[in-house]
Amino acid sequence: xxxxxEIDQQVKTWIMExxxxxxxxxxxxxxxxxxxxxxxxxxxxxxxxxxxxxxxIRKAYPGHSILGEEGQGDDLTSLxxxxxxxxxxxxxxxxxxxxRHFAISIGIYENGVGRLGYVYDxxxxxxxxxxxxxxxxxxxxxxxxxxxxxxxxALVAVNAxxxxxxxxxxEKKLVDLAIRARGxxxxxxxxxxxxxxxxxxxxxxxxxxxxxxxxxxxxxxVEEVGGIMTNLAGEExxxxxxxxxFAGAPVLHGQILNDFLVRx
Ligand code: IPD
Ligand code: CA
Ligand code: CA
Ligand code: CA
Numbered sequence: 001x002x003x004x005x006e007i008d009q010q011v012k013t014w015i016m017e018x019x020x021x022x023x024x025x026x027x028x029x030x031x032x033x034x035x036x037x038x039x040x041x042x043x044x045x046x047x048x049x050x051x052x053x054x055x056x057i058r059k060a061y062p063g064h065s066i067l068g069e070e071g072q073g074d075d076l077t078s079l080x081x082x083x084x085x086x087x088x089x090x091x092x093x094x095x096x097x098x099x100r101h102f103a104i105s106i107g108i109y110e111n112g113v114g115r116l117g118y119v120y121d122x123x124x125x126x127x128x129x130x131x132x133x134x135x136x137x138x139x140x141x142x143x144x145x146x147x148x149x150x151x152x153x154a155l156v157a158v159n160a161x162x163x164x165x166x167x168x169x170x171e172k173k174l175v176d177l178a179i180r181a182r183g184x185x186x187x188x189x190x191x192x193x194x195x196x197x198x199x200x201x202x203x204x205x206x207x208x209x210x211x212x213x214x215x216x217x218x219x220x221x222v223e224e225v226g227g228i229m230t231n232l233a234g235e236e237x238x239x240x241x242x243x244x245x246f247a248g249a250p251v252l253h254g255q256i257l258n259d260f261l262v263r264x
Contacts, residue, residue, distance in 0.1 A: 049088035079112040085216035091189030105191035107216025117220030128195040130224035154203035194218025204248030
Protein backbone atom coordinates (compact mmCIF):
# COMPACT_ATOMS: atom_id res chain seq x y z
CA UNK A 1 0.00 0.00 0.00
CA UNK A 2 1.34 3.43 -0.95
CA UNK A 3 2.03 5.83 1.89
CA UNK A 4 0.27 8.88 0.43
CA UNK A 5 1.21 11.16 3.33
CA GLU A 6 4.88 10.42 2.79
CA ILE A 7 4.59 10.82 -0.99
CA ASP A 8 2.77 14.15 -0.48
CA GLN A 9 5.55 15.51 1.75
CA GLN A 10 8.19 14.31 -0.69
CA VAL A 11 6.51 15.88 -3.76
CA LYS A 12 6.08 19.22 -2.01
CA THR A 13 9.79 19.27 -1.08
CA TRP A 14 10.77 18.49 -4.68
CA ILE A 15 8.38 21.10 -6.08
CA MET A 16 9.79 23.83 -3.83
CA GLU A 17 13.34 22.86 -4.79
CA UNK A 18 12.46 22.90 -8.50
CA UNK A 19 10.67 26.25 -8.06
CA UNK A 20 13.83 27.76 -6.53
CA UNK A 21 15.93 26.52 -9.46
CA UNK A 22 13.45 27.91 -11.99
CA UNK A 23 13.40 31.34 -10.30
CA UNK A 24 17.21 31.24 -10.20
CA UNK A 25 17.21 30.53 -13.96
CA UNK A 26 15.66 33.99 -14.58
CA UNK A 27 19.16 35.40 -14.00
CA UNK A 28 20.65 33.39 -16.89
CA UNK A 29 19.88 33.22 -20.58
CA UNK A 30 17.63 30.41 -21.76
CA UNK A 31 18.32 27.90 -24.47
CA UNK A 32 15.08 27.78 -26.48
CA UNK A 33 14.17 25.19 -29.13
CA UNK A 34 11.02 24.52 -31.11
CA UNK A 35 9.22 21.18 -31.27
CA UNK A 36 6.25 20.40 -33.56
CA UNK A 37 5.98 23.94 -35.01
CA UNK A 38 7.70 27.35 -34.64
CA UNK A 39 5.38 28.34 -31.76
CA UNK A 40 5.78 25.07 -29.83
CA UNK A 41 8.63 26.00 -27.48
CA UNK A 42 10.79 24.03 -25.09
CA UNK A 43 13.74 25.33 -23.06
CA UNK A 44 16.67 23.80 -21.23
CA UNK A 45 14.76 24.55 -18.00
CA UNK A 46 11.74 22.44 -19.08
CA UNK A 47 14.14 19.56 -19.73
CA UNK A 48 16.23 20.05 -16.57
CA UNK A 49 13.11 20.28 -14.40
CA UNK A 50 11.65 17.12 -15.87
CA UNK A 51 14.98 15.33 -15.37
CA UNK A 52 15.07 16.50 -11.73
CA UNK A 53 11.63 15.04 -10.95
CA UNK A 54 12.09 11.82 -12.89
CA UNK A 55 15.47 10.94 -11.40
CA UNK A 56 14.14 11.61 -7.89
CA ILE A 57 10.98 9.56 -8.46
CA ARG A 58 12.91 6.64 -9.96
CA LYS A 59 15.22 6.56 -6.93
CA ALA A 60 12.49 6.91 -4.30
CA TYR A 61 9.69 4.92 -5.98
CA PRO A 62 11.24 2.47 -8.46
CA GLY A 63 7.95 0.60 -8.97
CA HIS A 64 6.01 3.67 -10.15
CA SER A 65 5.50 4.68 -13.81
CA ILE A 66 6.05 8.18 -15.15
CA LEU A 67 4.56 10.12 -18.05
CA GLY A 68 6.44 13.35 -18.76
CA GLU A 69 5.92 15.92 -21.49
CA GLU A 70 9.56 16.13 -22.50
CA GLY A 71 9.84 12.40 -23.13
CA GLN A 72 12.16 11.33 -20.33
CA GLY A 73 9.48 9.18 -18.69
CA ASP A 74 8.00 5.84 -19.71
CA ASP A 75 6.04 4.92 -22.83
CA LEU A 76 2.75 4.31 -21.12
CA THR A 77 0.16 1.97 -22.56
CA SER A 78 -1.84 1.41 -19.38
CA LEU A 79 -2.75 3.21 -16.18
CA UNK A 80 -2.11 0.15 -13.99
CA UNK A 81 -0.27 0.78 -10.73
CA UNK A 82 0.93 4.21 -9.63
CA UNK A 83 1.49 6.66 -12.47
CA UNK A 84 3.01 10.14 -12.19
CA UNK A 85 1.94 12.61 -14.88
CA UNK A 86 4.39 15.47 -15.05
CA UNK A 87 4.46 18.74 -16.91
CA UNK A 88 7.70 20.36 -15.70
CA UNK A 89 6.67 23.76 -17.05
CA UNK A 90 3.09 24.26 -18.19
CA UNK A 91 2.92 27.55 -20.05
CA UNK A 92 6.39 27.51 -21.58
CA UNK A 93 5.52 30.41 -23.86
CA UNK A 94 4.64 32.52 -20.82
CA UNK A 95 7.82 31.35 -19.10
CA UNK A 96 9.90 32.48 -22.09
CA UNK A 97 8.08 35.75 -22.84
CA UNK A 98 6.80 36.88 -19.43
CA UNK A 99 8.53 34.93 -16.65
CA ARG A 100 5.09 34.48 -15.07
CA HIS A 101 1.84 32.55 -15.57
CA PHE A 102 3.55 29.15 -15.83
CA ALA A 103 3.40 26.20 -13.44
CA ILE A 104 4.84 22.86 -12.45
CA SER A 105 2.00 20.35 -12.77
CA ILE A 106 2.08 16.87 -11.23
CA GLY A 107 -0.83 14.42 -11.00
CA ILE A 108 -0.38 11.05 -9.31
CA TYR A 109 -2.86 8.33 -10.24
CA GLU A 110 -3.42 4.81 -8.89
CA ASN A 111 -5.03 2.40 -11.35
CA GLY A 112 -6.47 5.40 -13.20
CA VAL A 113 -7.85 7.10 -10.09
CA GLY A 114 -6.41 10.52 -9.20
CA ARG A 115 -4.81 10.48 -5.72
CA LEU A 116 -2.61 13.59 -5.44
CA GLY A 117 -2.55 16.71 -7.63
CA TYR A 118 -0.15 19.69 -7.55
CA VAL A 119 -0.05 22.89 -9.55
CA TYR A 120 2.73 25.25 -8.48
CA ASP A 121 2.52 28.77 -9.91
CA UNK A 122 6.23 29.48 -9.62
CA UNK A 123 6.27 33.25 -10.15
CA UNK A 124 3.46 33.85 -7.62
CA UNK A 125 4.68 31.17 -5.20
CA UNK A 126 1.20 29.63 -5.08
CA UNK A 127 0.99 25.89 -4.52
CA UNK A 128 -2.41 24.37 -5.25
CA UNK A 129 -2.75 20.75 -4.22
CA UNK A 130 -5.40 18.17 -3.56
CA UNK A 131 -5.57 14.74 -2.05
CA UNK A 132 -8.46 12.54 -3.06
CA UNK A 133 -11.04 12.57 -0.28
CA UNK A 134 -9.14 15.14 1.80
CA UNK A 135 -9.88 18.36 -0.04
CA UNK A 136 -7.96 20.90 -2.09
CA UNK A 137 -5.69 23.62 -0.71
CA UNK A 138 -3.77 26.69 -1.80
CA UNK A 139 -0.65 27.41 0.25
CA UNK A 140 -2.10 25.41 3.12
CA UNK A 141 -5.52 27.04 3.14
CA UNK A 142 -8.41 24.74 2.31
CA UNK A 143 -10.38 25.73 -0.78
CA UNK A 144 -14.16 25.81 -0.31
CA UNK A 145 -16.49 23.72 -2.47
CA UNK A 146 -17.39 25.46 -5.70
CA UNK A 147 -20.47 27.64 -5.64
CA UNK A 148 -22.70 27.81 -8.70
CA UNK A 149 -22.96 31.10 -10.55
CA UNK A 150 -25.20 31.97 -13.44
CA UNK A 151 -23.51 32.39 -16.80
CA UNK A 152 -24.25 36.12 -16.65
CA UNK A 153 -21.96 36.34 -13.61
CA ALA A 154 -19.36 33.82 -14.79
CA LEU A 155 -15.75 34.38 -15.81
CA VAL A 156 -15.15 31.91 -18.64
CA ALA A 157 -11.60 30.91 -19.57
CA VAL A 158 -10.82 29.61 -23.01
CA ASN A 159 -7.81 28.51 -24.94
CA ALA A 160 -7.23 31.20 -27.56
CA UNK A 161 -7.58 28.61 -30.36
CA UNK A 162 -11.33 28.97 -29.95
CA UNK A 163 -11.00 31.91 -32.36
CA UNK A 164 -10.14 29.40 -35.06
CA UNK A 165 -12.73 27.30 -36.86
CA UNK A 166 -12.97 23.98 -35.10
CA UNK A 167 -14.94 20.77 -34.86
CA UNK A 168 -16.50 21.39 -31.45
CA UNK A 169 -18.17 24.74 -31.71
CA UNK A 170 -20.58 26.45 -33.96
CA GLU A 171 -18.67 29.77 -34.09
CA LYS A 172 -21.84 31.83 -33.72
CA LYS A 173 -22.71 30.01 -30.51
CA LEU A 174 -19.27 30.74 -29.18
CA VAL A 175 -19.74 34.45 -29.74
CA ASP A 176 -23.09 34.09 -27.91
CA LEU A 177 -21.31 32.37 -25.01
CA ALA A 178 -18.73 35.18 -24.78
CA ILE A 179 -21.47 37.81 -24.89
CA ARG A 180 -23.65 36.10 -22.27
CA ALA A 181 -20.77 35.52 -19.85
CA ARG A 182 -19.62 38.32 -17.56
CA GLY A 183 -16.13 38.07 -19.06
CA UNK A 184 -13.63 35.81 -20.80
CA UNK A 185 -9.98 35.12 -20.00
CA UNK A 186 -7.09 33.21 -21.54
CA UNK A 187 -3.95 32.80 -19.39
CA UNK A 188 -1.93 30.37 -21.51
CA UNK A 189 -1.33 27.72 -18.85
CA UNK A 190 -3.97 25.00 -18.67
CA UNK A 191 -2.70 23.88 -15.26
CA UNK A 192 -3.08 27.37 -13.79
CA UNK A 193 -6.47 27.82 -15.43
CA UNK A 194 -7.71 24.57 -13.88
CA UNK A 195 -6.27 25.58 -10.49
CA UNK A 196 -8.13 28.87 -10.89
CA UNK A 197 -11.38 27.00 -11.55
CA UNK A 198 -10.74 24.95 -8.38
CA UNK A 199 -10.12 28.11 -6.35
CA UNK A 200 -13.06 30.10 -7.77
CA UNK A 201 -10.91 32.67 -9.61
CA UNK A 202 -12.47 31.36 -12.82
CA UNK A 203 -15.88 29.77 -13.18
CA UNK A 204 -15.06 27.43 -16.04
CA UNK A 205 -12.33 26.56 -18.53
CA UNK A 206 -12.61 25.21 -22.06
CA UNK A 207 -9.80 23.92 -24.26
CA UNK A 208 -9.82 22.14 -27.62
CA UNK A 209 -6.84 19.87 -27.10
CA UNK A 210 -4.74 19.05 -24.05
CA UNK A 211 -2.34 16.23 -23.24
CA UNK A 212 -2.68 14.16 -20.03
CA UNK A 213 0.22 16.01 -18.33
CA UNK A 214 -1.57 19.34 -18.92
CA UNK A 215 -4.73 18.37 -17.04
CA UNK A 216 -3.86 15.38 -14.79
CA UNK A 217 -3.23 17.50 -11.68
CA UNK A 218 -5.98 20.04 -12.44
CA UNK A 219 -8.59 17.29 -12.71
CA UNK A 220 -7.87 16.13 -9.16
CA UNK A 221 -8.06 19.73 -7.88
CA VAL A 222 -11.32 20.51 -9.67
CA GLU A 223 -13.03 17.28 -8.61
CA GLU A 224 -11.93 17.67 -4.99
CA VAL A 225 -13.94 20.92 -4.71
CA GLY A 226 -17.03 19.38 -6.32
CA GLY A 227 -16.36 20.46 -9.92
CA ILE A 228 -16.79 18.42 -13.08
CA MET A 229 -14.23 17.88 -15.79
CA THR A 230 -15.15 16.22 -19.08
CA ASN A 231 -14.34 16.71 -22.73
CA LEU A 232 -16.30 19.27 -24.77
CA ALA A 233 -18.89 16.60 -25.62
CA GLY A 234 -19.51 15.98 -21.91
CA GLU A 235 -17.73 12.59 -21.99
CA GLU A 236 -15.23 11.13 -19.53
CA UNK A 237 -11.55 11.97 -20.15
CA UNK A 238 -9.00 9.43 -21.37
CA UNK A 239 -5.76 9.87 -19.42
CA UNK A 240 -3.69 8.11 -22.06
CA UNK A 241 -4.68 10.42 -24.93
CA UNK A 242 -5.14 14.07 -25.88
CA UNK A 243 -8.61 15.33 -24.99
CA UNK A 244 -10.70 18.45 -25.32
CA UNK A 245 -11.43 19.80 -21.83
CA PHE A 246 -14.33 21.46 -20.10
CA ALA A 247 -14.17 22.11 -16.33
CA GLY A 248 -16.54 23.93 -13.99
CA ALA A 249 -19.21 23.64 -11.31
CA PRO A 250 -21.84 21.02 -12.26
CA VAL A 251 -24.86 23.23 -13.01
CA LEU A 252 -22.92 25.79 -15.08
CA HIS A 253 -21.08 22.94 -16.84
CA GLY A 254 -24.41 21.33 -17.76
CA GLN A 255 -25.95 24.60 -18.91
CA ILE A 256 -23.05 25.56 -21.20
CA LEU A 257 -22.82 22.03 -22.54
CA ASN A 258 -26.50 21.97 -23.41
CA ASP A 259 -26.93 25.54 -24.65
CA PHE A 260 -23.64 26.14 -26.47
CA LEU A 261 -21.62 22.99 -27.06
CA VAL A 262 -23.92 20.16 -28.09
CA ARG A 263 -24.55 20.42 -31.81
CA UNK A 264 -28.26 20.27 -32.41
C1 IPD B 1 0.44 24.37 -23.06
C2 IPD B 1 -0.37 25.23 -22.13
C3 IPD B 1 -1.41 26.00 -22.90
C4 IPD B 1 -2.29 25.09 -23.69
C5 IPD B 1 -1.45 24.24 -24.62
C6 IPD B 1 -0.42 23.44 -23.83
P1 IPD B 1 3.00 23.79 -22.47
O1 IPD B 1 1.39 23.61 -22.33
O2 IPD B 1 -1.04 24.47 -21.16
O3 IPD B 1 -2.24 26.73 -22.04
O4 IPD B 1 -3.20 25.84 -24.42
O5 IPD B 1 -2.30 23.36 -25.32
O6 IPD B 1 0.36 22.66 -24.70
O7 IPD B 1 3.38 23.29 -23.82
O8 IPD B 1 3.33 25.18 -22.24
O9 IPD B 1 3.45 22.84 -21.41
CA1 CA C 1 5.06 22.07 -24.44
CA1 CA D 1 1.51 21.79 -20.78
CA1 CA E 1 5.25 21.83 -20.65
